[in-house]
Amino acid sequence: MTAPLDRDAIAKRLVATGYVPDRDLAVALALMQRLGRPLLLEGEAGVGKTEIAKALAAIHDTRLIRLQCWEGLDRAAALYEWNYQRQLLAIRAREGHDARAVEAEIFSEAYLLERPLLAAIRQEKSPVLLIDEIDRADEEFEAFLLELLSDFQVSIPELGTIAATSIPHVVLTSNATRELSDALRRRCLYHYVDYPEPDREARILLARLPGIDAALATQVARFVAKVRREDLAKVPGVAETLDFTASLVGLTDLRDDPEAVHDALIALLKTREDRARLAPEVVARLVEASA
Amino acid sequence: MSPAAALPETGVAAAIRARLAGFVRTLRMNGFAIGLAESRDALAILAAADLSRPTLLMPALRTLFATRPADWERFPEIYRAYWSVRRTGMRVTTSGASRKGGLDIRSWPGPDAKRGEEGAPDRVTRSEAEDHAAETEDDAQSRRAGGSRIESLAHTDFRHLSDPSEIEAAHALAERLARRMRARLARRERVARKGRRLDLRRTLARAAERGGEPLDLVRRRPRRKPLKLVVLLDASGSMSVYSATFVRFMHGVLAGFARADAFVFHTRLIQVSQALRERDPVRAAERFALLAQGFGGGTRIGGALETFNRAYASRTLTSRTAVMIVSDGYDTGEPEILAREMARLRRRARRLIWLNPMLGWRDYAPAARGMKAALPHVDLFAPAHDLASLAALEPELARL
Numbered sequence: 001m002t003a004p005l006d007r008d009a010i011a012k013r014l015v016a017t018g019y020v021p022d023r024d025l026a027v028a029l030a031l032m033q034r035l036g037r038p039l040l041l042e043g044e045a046g047v048g049k050t051e052i053a054k055a056l057a058a059i060h061d062t063r064l065i066r067l068q069c070w071e072g073l074d075r076a077a078a079l080y081e082w083n084y085q086r087q088l089l090a091i092r093a094r095e096g097h098d099a100r101a102v103e104a105e106i107f108s109e110a111y112l113l114e115r116p117l118l119a120a121i122r123q124e125k126s127p128v129l130l131i132d133e134i135d136r137a138d139e140e141f142e143a144f145l146l147e148l149l150s151d152f153q154v155s156i157p158e159l160g161t162i163a164a165t166s167i168p169h170v171v172l173t174s175n176a177t178r179e180l181s182d183a184l185r186r187r188c189l190y191h192y193v194d195y196p197e198p199d200r201e202a203r204i205l206l207a208r209l210p211g212i213d214a215a216l217a218t219q220v221a222r223f224v225a226k227v228r229r230e231d232l233a234k235v236p237g238v239a240e241t242l243d244f245t246a247s248l249v250g251l252t253d254l255r256d257d258p259e260a261v262h263d264a265l266i267a268l269l270k271t272r273e274d275r276a277r278l279a280p281e282v283v284a285r286l287v288e289a290s291a
Numbered sequence: 292m293s294p295a296a297a298l299p300e301t302g303v304a305a306a307i308r309a310r311l312a313g314f315v316r317t318l319r320m321n322g323f324a325i326g327l328a329e330s331r332d333a334l335a336i337l338a339a340a341d342l343s344r345p346t347l348l349m350p351a352l353r354t355l356f357a358t359r360p361a362d363w364e365r366f367p368e369i370y371r372a373y374w375s376v377r378r379t380g381m382r383v384t385t386s387g388a389s390r391k392g393g394l395d396i397r398s399w400p401g402p403d404a405k406r407g408e409e410g411a412p413d414r415v416t417r418s419e420a421e422d423h424a425a426e427t428e429d430d431a432q433s434r435r436a437g438g439s440r441i442e443s444l445a446h447t448d449f450r451h452l453s454d455p456s457e458i459e460a461a462h463a464l465a466e467r468l469a470r471r472m473r474a475r476l477a478r479r480e481r482v483a484r485k486g487r488r489l490d491l492r493r494t495l496a497r498a499a500e501r502g503g504e505p506l507d508l509v510r511r512r513p514r515r516k517p518l519k520l521v522v523l524l525d526a527s528g529s530m531s532v533y534s535a536t537f538v539r540f541m542h543g544v545l546a547g548f549a550r551a552d553a554f555v556f557h558t559r560l561i562q563v564s565q566a567l568r569e570r571d572p573v574r575a576a577e578r579f580a581l582l583a584q585g586f587g588g589g590t591r592i593g594g595a596l597e598t599f600n601r602a603y604a605s606r607t608l609t610s611r612t613a614v615m616i617v618s619d620g621y622d623t624g625e626p627e628i629l630a631r632e633m634a635r636l637r638r639r640a641r642r643l644i645w646l647n648p649m650l651g652w653r654d655y656a657p658a659a660r661g662m663k664a665a666l667p668h669v670d671l672f673a674p675a676h677d678l679a680s681l682a683a684l685e686p687e688l689a690r691l
Contacts, residue, residue: 006341024350030342031351035332042360085506092504176360176606178550179564182324185358192363231601 006030010059019055020196020203028191029056038149038170040185043193046237049173052193053130056169063127065168067116069137075144079117079154087111107158121152121164129168135178146184196238198222204238205245212245213252220245222290223254227268230277236268243267254287261287307337314373315356321369322565322578323362329355465536465681466543519550521607521640523599525618526555527590537617540681542567542575552607555579556595562603590621592661593628600635614640617675619649622661629661633668643668644684646675 011026032039041049057064067078087106094102114122120129134142148154152164172188174180196204201221205212224241236244244267248254254261262280269275278286311333315325332355336342342351349370357363490509498505522541526534541553545567552564566578608614614636622629637643645665650673666672674680 007347008341024354027342027347027350028354031336031354034339034342035335035355037332039354040358042363084508088504088506178606182358186324186326186329188358189354190357190359190363191354192357192360 013059014055017055017058018207019051019058020200020207021055022194022196022200025052025191028189032169032189035189036167038172038188040180040188040190041171041173041193042176042190044195044235044237045175046235046239047193047195048238049193050130050132051238053128053171053173056171057128060126060128060169062125062169063123064130065116065120065123065127066130066132068132069134069141071136071138073137073141075141077115078141079115079148080156081113081115082107082158083111083113109159112156112159117148118154118162120168121154121166122162123166123168126166127168129170131170131172133175134172134184135174135176135180139181142181142184146181146187149187195225195228195235196221198225201225201238201241205242208242209245209249211249216248216252216254217245219254219287219290220248223286224268226286226290227278230282232269232274232277233271234269234274236270240268240270253291255291258284258287308334311337314352314370317369317373318356321365323356324358325356463539465540465678519552519607519609519612520544521551521612521614522553523560523595523614523616523618524553524555525590525592525616526557527621537675538567538579550609552603554595554599554603556590556592558591558594560595560598590618591624592618592620592622592665593624593626593630593632596632596636597628600632600639604636604639608639611641613642613644615644615646616665617646617648619647620645620659620662620665622659622664624661626660626664630664630668633665637668642670644671644673645669646673646684648674648676650674650676 007026007030010029011021014021014026014029028039031037041052043049053066054064090106090111091102094105116129120127131145134145137145149170152167153161155161172184195201198218198221201224202214202217205217205220206214209217220241224236224244228235244264247264247267248260251257251260258280262283265275265278265283269278311330315330315333319325333352336348336351336355342348349367352370353363353366357366493509494505494507497507497509501507522544524534524537524541538555541563545551545553545564552562553567555561555563563579567575569575569578633643647662673684675684
């Protein structure tokens with residue numbers, strides 16, 4: 001592993017990669033590296049949890065290996081699997097050969113399908129391993145993951161134990177659709193990712209949409225912050241704000257063109273109920289308050 | 292990196308260590324789960340030049356010690372209370388908080404030391420009677436008396452129980468009933484679930500198309516989501532006679548049901564799953580009492596459900612979740628709100644069960660405005676005034 005970066009260096013590099021961090025995130029990333037613990041990121045959908053892992057890979061200049069979790073995810077899909085079809089063909093092709101040689105052949109690395117977790121511990125340089133939406137995976141898988149995260153070795157019965165060539169930087173994300181086990185929570189550092197404050201969101205907009213007017217970015221960020229406080233079924237995330245703002249490029253003040261703002265709302269509000277809830281008058285009031 | 296090596300053993304280091312140990316104790320008392328590894332890492336943080344700066348220490352310790360959103364939110368306050376004003380004003384939760392009205396939790400008995408053998412009797416109440424009888428078998432006469440007393444307990448309305456020992460017996464029975472119910476449901480669940488294995492039979496059948504080579508691998512279908520139960524308990528004054536028993540019942544259900552959540556409501560809604568997951572019933576009761584503190588008068592069932600739908604429904608409800616509301620339906624809020632929120636809840640839950648203790652009363656008709664508004668959305672409306680009616684719930688839950 002490379003020498004740990006200190007917190008200021010991490011903060012600086014994050015900004016250089018185009019990620020606008022919140023105040024304490026750099027501390028969490030510095031700790032993660034120093035203590036060698038995984039980082040658990042929790043927060044609503046759309047607050048940019050996955051972006052953090054991408055930024056982390058960028059500052060370490062390393063690969064990002066991603067494991068998307070889902071209900072029913074098992075070792076075969078996450079760790080490794082034998083390529084059964086190729087094995088069967090190989091057996092058929094070598095019919096009449098020495099059975100033991102054939103067996104040694106088909107249980108060699110060439111027939112092993114590497115899945116994200118195995119790939120992550122077999123890199124030259126420590127990659128960033130993103131285990132996305134761990135709350136969607138089953139509890140059994142969580143327990144298995146816990147074991148892997150403490151030993152960083154995998155035992156494959158036919159091949160033996162594969163030890164890690166490099167310890168990955170592990171980032172887990174959760175939308176809290178299910179309560180995670182205490183064991184996993186304790187193993188990890190924790191960072192709660194909230195919707196960005198207007199200031200930070202405005203800086204994100206400026207970083208991502210170079211053509212945008214600075215005053216508009218501030219106004220949009222304040223407007224979106226107010227929209228998020230309304231009673232919505234689906235609260236808009238940062239990606240929605242970006243889309244919303246992109247469709248307003250050219251404008252310098254939201255008050256100038258209520259119609260354009262209203263049309264752009266389809267990028268911000270994704271359900272019919274939410275659209276109905278934010279009637280034009282309500283939007284006009286929020287826009288006025290954000291100016 | 293060993294913190295012992297990083298910090299030379301001086302008076303300063305020892306003082307820091309003691310101070311940190313005190314902080315960890317404070318956090319533990321506030322429900323943080325902190326192990327030795329975390330304490331060791333905290334010392335490493337204090338020894339690291341770039342992170343021990345005053346402005347960075349709080350976020351660093353926060354990311355290390357907090358493990359869930361609620362802890363994350365409370366941490367700065369606890370941190371400030373401990374590190375800056377240490378003398379007073381520290382809001383540390385300790386056990387044995389006193390409270391008025393609502394549930395009388397403190398009258399709960401000691402830990403449930405005895406554990407009945409796990410049988411699967413048809414009539415729960417009778418086996419409980421035998422269980423109980425076995426414990427007092429030194430005296431044949433008292434055994435018989437005990438047996439019949441428990442037998443009748445099953446059909447005694449909770450509000451007619453006055454003798455403390457009877458109340459305790461009913462609580463213990465409710466808890467054990469819940470445990471047994473849970474064990475049996477879990478077994479059915481296991482039998483119904485199948486792993487995502489290769490389906491050999493269908494793989495071989497498919498191989499015929501490929502000249503006998505099993506190239507298309509067929510897998511068993513992914514298994515069903517496990518059963519989940521969410522309980523919403525009314526803890527208002529009109530329910531107080533029943534609530535204590537139900538808290539015990541909820542504790543029993545939650546104790547091993549991997550997926551269950553519990554909430555209590557009165558004028559507002561509070562999640563109590565964590566508190567009730569405490570293994571020791573007495574500590575669970577204490578934590579529960581602490582959470583239920585500050586409940587004022589009046590019941591806003593509609594408002595409580597609204598909170599649930601907005602803040603908790605998306606993370607607690609799955610397509611295989613049963614929602615159980617335990618309430619007498621006396622709502623001081625608007626019935627329209629209750630009806631609307633019940634409809635929303637009904638759309639998201641697999642089944643909606645409403646247990647009303649008053650339904651067991653001989654001449655009760657659900658006339659309360661709230662109850663009337665809620666009824667059209669309920670799948671099962673059942674009495675829950677005695678142990679027999681609780682036992683009768685099991686087949687209902689199994690049909691989910």
